[in-house]
Amino acid sequence: MEEQEEMKKVTIYTDGACSGNPGPGGWAAILTHITKDGEYIEKVVSGGKKGTTNNCMELQAVVAAFECLKHPSKVHLVSDSKYVIDGLSKGWAKNWRAHGWVKSDKKTAANKELWERLLELTEKHEVTYEWVRGHAQNAYNNRCDQLAVEESKKYKE
Numbered sequence: 001m002e003e004q005e006e007m008k009k010v011t012i013y014t015d016g017a018c019s020g021n022p023g024p025g026g027w028a029a030i031l032t033h034i035t036k037d038g039e040y041i042e043k044v045v046s047g048g049k050k051g052t053t054n055n056c057m058e059l060q061a062v063v064a065a066f067e068c069l070k071h072p073s074k075v076h077l078v079s080d081s082k083y084v085i086d087g088l089s090k091g092w093a094k095n096w097r098a099h100g101w102v103k104s105d106k107k108t109a110a111n112k113e114l115w116e117r118l119l120e121l122t123e124k125h126e127v128t129y130e131w132v133r134g135h136a137q138n139a140y141n142n143r144c145d146q147l148a149v150e151e152s153k154k155y156k157e
Contacts, residue, residue, distance in 0.1 A: 007126065008033060008073040012065045015080060015134070015144035016057025017152045025052035026151025028144040029065035043068060048151035055083050057148065059114040066121035074126045080134035080141055089129040093119055 011032045018025040026048035033041045045064050048057070058081040069075070079085055087093045096102070096109040097119060103109050132138045135145065 008071065009076075010069065010073045011076045011078060012062070013078045013138070013140035013144050014058070014061035014065055014084070015141060015148045016054055016059070016061050017145065017148035018052060018054040018057055019152050019156065022051050022053050024048065024050050024152050024155035025054065025057040026148040026154070027057040027061035027064065028147035028151065029061045029068075030140050030144055031065055031068055032140075044147070046147045046151050048148075048155050050155045053110075055081070056111055056114065057152075058084050059111055059118060061144070061148070063114055063118050063121065066118065066125070069121075069125065072124050072126075074128075075122075076128050076130065078130045078132055078138070078141065080132050080138075080145075082131060085129050085131040087115065088118070088122065088127070 012029060014027070014029045016025065016027040026046065028044070028046035031043045035041060045068060047060070047064065058079065062077065062079065062084055077088070093115045096115065101109045101112045109115065132141050134141065
């Protein structure tokens with residue numbers, strides 16, 4: 001019988017920033033992993049765009065991070081965005097999708113395309129969630145914030 005390979009454990013830290021809402025925005029994600037040999041691996045991805053919102057950038061950071069994962073993994077997602085963490089961990093986004101992207105208050109869910117992509121990406125993985133206070137003690141979250149703000153500045157007019 002063939003041994004099943006253990007799933008890789010990855011921690012993802014994300015943040016989004018926006019100067020004005022809407023306005024120029026940036027996002028960043030840091031993926032960390034320790035190999036079987038004990039080697040620490042870190043991957044940083046970031047980007048931004050004009051005329052966006054903070055929530056859009058928060059989601060984009062998570063989407064971009066999950067797009068980096070090539071195989072099903074055990075993922076621990078760490079974010080200071082209640083919108084993202086609650087949307088995933090409390091099943092809100094799955095509920096919105098099940099109801100044609102209409103929320104319980106009968107309003108259309110914002111950022112449908114990003115939520116759709118994120119749900120598609122997360123379904124391949126075992127995901128746990130952790131909300132952290134922004135601009136606090138989490139060094140990775142603070143680095144993501146700094147990178148996201150730097151990205152947003154590239155899109156100021």
